[in-house]
Amino acid sequence: MLKVESVARGLEVLRLINYGMVHGNGASLGEIAAAAGLSRGTTYRILYTLEATGYVVRTADGRYDVTRRVRTLSHGYDDDWIGTVADPVVRDLGREIMWPLSVSEHVGGAVVVRLTTDKQSPLVFNVIRPGYNMSMLDTASGRVLLAYSSPEKQNTIMEYIVGLGGDRAVAADMLGRSFAATGDLIRQRGYDHCTIPQVRQTALAVPVRNENDEVVAALAVRYFSSAMSMAQAVNSFLEPLQQAARQMYELNLSRKGRTQ
Amino acid sequence: MSEGDRYRIRALDRALAILRVLNQYNGLNASELSRIVRLPRPTVVRFLTTLTDCGYVARSDSDERYRVTPDVRNLTYGYREEKWLSSVVNPFLEGLHQELVWPLAFLSLSGDRLVIEALTDRMSSMIERRESPGAEMPLLSSASGYLLIGLSDDETRERLTETALRTETAVMARYGFSEDCVREKIEEARQNQCMVLNIQAHTAVAAPVWVNGNVVGAVVIRIKSVKPGEDQKLAHYKDVLATAVGRLGRMIEASLNDGAGYARQQADQGLQVAPYQ
Secondary structure: OOOHHHHHHHHHHHHHHHHHHHHOOOEOHHHHHHHHOOOHHHHHHHHHHHHHOOOEEEOOOOOEEEOHHHHHHOOOOOOOHHHHHHHHHHHHHHHHHOOOEEEEEEEOOEEEEEEEOOOOOOOOOOOOOOOOEEEOOOOHHHHHHHHOOOHHHHHHHHHHHHHHOHHHHHHHHHOOOOOHHHHHHHHHHOOEEEEEHHHOEEEEEEEEEOOOOOEEEEEEEEEEOOOOOHHHHHHHHHHHHHHHHHHHHHHHHHHHHHHO | OOHHHHHOOHHHHHHHHHHHHHHHOOOEOHHHHHHHHOOOHHHHHHHHHHHHHHOOEEEOOOOOOEEEOHHHHHHOOOOOOOHHHHHHHHHHHHHHHHHHOOOEEEEEEEOOEEEEEEEOOOOOOOOOOOOOOOOEEOHHHOHHHHHHHHOOOHHHHHHHHHHHHHHOHHHHHHHOOOHHHHHHHHHHHHHHOOEEEEEOOEEEEEEEEEEOOEEEEEEEEEEOOOOOOOHHHHHHHHHHHHHHHHHHHHHHHHHHHHOHHHHHHHHHOOOOOOOOO
């Protein structure tokens, strides 16, 4: 049985020790117990646990300090900009365009979908969920992300995909194991489109920039290949997609301004 | 189990372990988390609810995965990073990372323990799971462990080797390393002043950082793409790393001698290392 309050109390004690280190020289058992409103016995058990796990150390004068190990509790803090900034923008656009939209990021040798409007779109044949892992070289999103990576990163990713073997390596071989020429073309026109023959769908993707002007995600729309020609799709979707990407960039910028 | 262990609060232990794992990934759902921490899913859900109520964890609407919130910094802001790490080592690793793309780390020995002091995992989209500074690694699980044991003085080397062989049997079993094999690797690292370790699908290359005649730590690069026989590619990473650690050592020396200003200036100018042949 989980004692919920012992977790909350334990984290509160850890927070108080941090506070004590910034505003003085650590914290004593008595000070922590008083500030947390806990008995000395309970506080002792919490401190014992934190010390045993290496997050806290008792100094020579009997006070408590945090150790460098505490960094493992906060180092990976990820700004969930896709959930906060991209989500509302993409949902608005989804209501306008109707076809399903997605936002994806690069991870390793693949593209991972972080956000989709598949649930709200009436025009979905195969539902794609967040967490879905796609090929880098045969998807519009992957190719856009690769095109806007540094040459060093492009080469490293290509080498990695070749090393993985299988279908994805075949795609790399077909490009002559270099993405430079394709990447130039994609950057020139500012988008990529790519047909997925198995599901008879085509995707059109544009880059999304963060507050430092780095391309960190791809925004894509999927449609049935038979519904329109690529030229028609570019004509109707490119402008709204680019506008949404620009809006996310501006929201990222203004958010950065607020947090500084 | 020691005498005092009855005082230990298991729920707090586990909550901290879950927070640590959430820090290693950009979003996990309860099932993914339950597989990683090896606890039943309902238990994990209760912990996530508690941590969410405390404000340290939030569930994203867009991908329904849990992430730590900015509030986790309240649990750690009392810790002050050593100046030479933040002003010299971190900018150095970030610069080198732009060129090498795969994640880099700087590790050192703290007594008998191997500690990650700094790393670029957060910048690298090449890997899914990210390590954290301040984390301890088993000596025998990292290329830097073998290298730093190998380059210690005779007495320390013998003591660390014995300690590792005695306490890290689980690591050795997992990677299929015998005692002789561990001793060979340590000796190899000592002679080559460099260590290449192949573990599962990863290859790690470690090079020592010398400051005023002592080894203060090692820089490690972790690559997923090197296959056995690709000696040329490996040689490239070894060359770049060897040049880079020389430079890092001089930058640390300079920062210790003249304060951090000089080293920061060096780091800001960007790092020029050997181009890919």
